[in-house]
Amino acid sequence: MSKDKKSADQAKDRELEAKCQEYLQGWQRAQADYQNLQKETAARAGELREYIQANLLLEVLPIYDHYQLALKHIPAELAEADWVKGFVHIKKNFSEFFKQFALEEIKSEGEEFDPQVHEAVGQAESDQPENRVIKEVSAGYKINGQVIRPAKVILAKSTKADEDSPEKSAAGQTVADEAR
Numbered sequence: 001m002s003k004d005k006k007s008a009d010q011a012k013d014r015e016l017e018a019k020c021q022e023y024l025q026g027w028q029r030a031q032a033d034y035q036n037l038q039k040e041t042a043a044r045a046g047e048l049r050e051y052i053q054a055n056l057l058l059e060v061l062p063i064y065d066h067y068q069l070a071l072k073h074i075p076a077e078l079a080e081a082d083w084v085k086g087f088v089h090i091k092k093n094f095s096e097f098f099k100q101f102a103l104e105e106i107k108s109e110g111e112e113f114d115p116q117v118h119e120a121v122g123q124a125e126s127d128q129p130e131n132r133v134i135k136e137v138s139a140g141y142k143i144n145g146q147v148i149r150p151a152k153v154i155l156a157k158s159t160k161a162d163e164d165s166p167e168k169s170a171a172g173q174t175v176a177d178e179a180r
Contacts, residue, residue, distance in 0.1 A: 053101050054148045057141070061149060064094055065138060106140035108133045108151040117142075119150040126156035 071087065078084050106117045113120065113131040117140055126134050133153045140151025 050143070054143055057098075057101055057103055057143070058148060060097075061141065067091070067094070102144050103148075104142050106142060106147070106151045108136040108140065108153050113153070113155055117147050117150055118153045120155050121152045122154045123157040124154050125159045127159065128156035130156055130158050132156045 067090070071091065074084055074087070108118060111118075111133050113133055118133065119140075121137055124134060126132075128134050132155065133151075134156045135154040136151055137154060138152040140147065141149050
């Protein structure tokens, strides 16, 4: 074999190896892109499922609110009636249904107002500290820690006796004490 032919064959071999390497890298990139697409598609499907579930629950919750309101108004003397027992059993069905979606009710009454989970719909005079939730008008709910419906609440406001007394400063002294 001549020297020229040998060097030509070596050049051709290098060229073929470079082409093989290029094809291998292209295939590896395509495979990585495909795996990333699969992960992204699965994540989007999960987000879409959560969005649909939250919207479904937002449609069901007003029905549940009215159901609970009806339960509260059943007279005590009818508590042992079969139809009332059936009505109460429906609440268990609702609870099981809500558990499937990791739906949890937001605790409100007696809690400090939190604009992340509460929607203030009014204030009422109370002996409770100001901005404390004194009544829940409509329950709020979370799914996996994310609020899907804030609780509608009534907040405490100071009573007239508190308003008539001298205001307290941050140090606990009255305004009159500070003026001295």
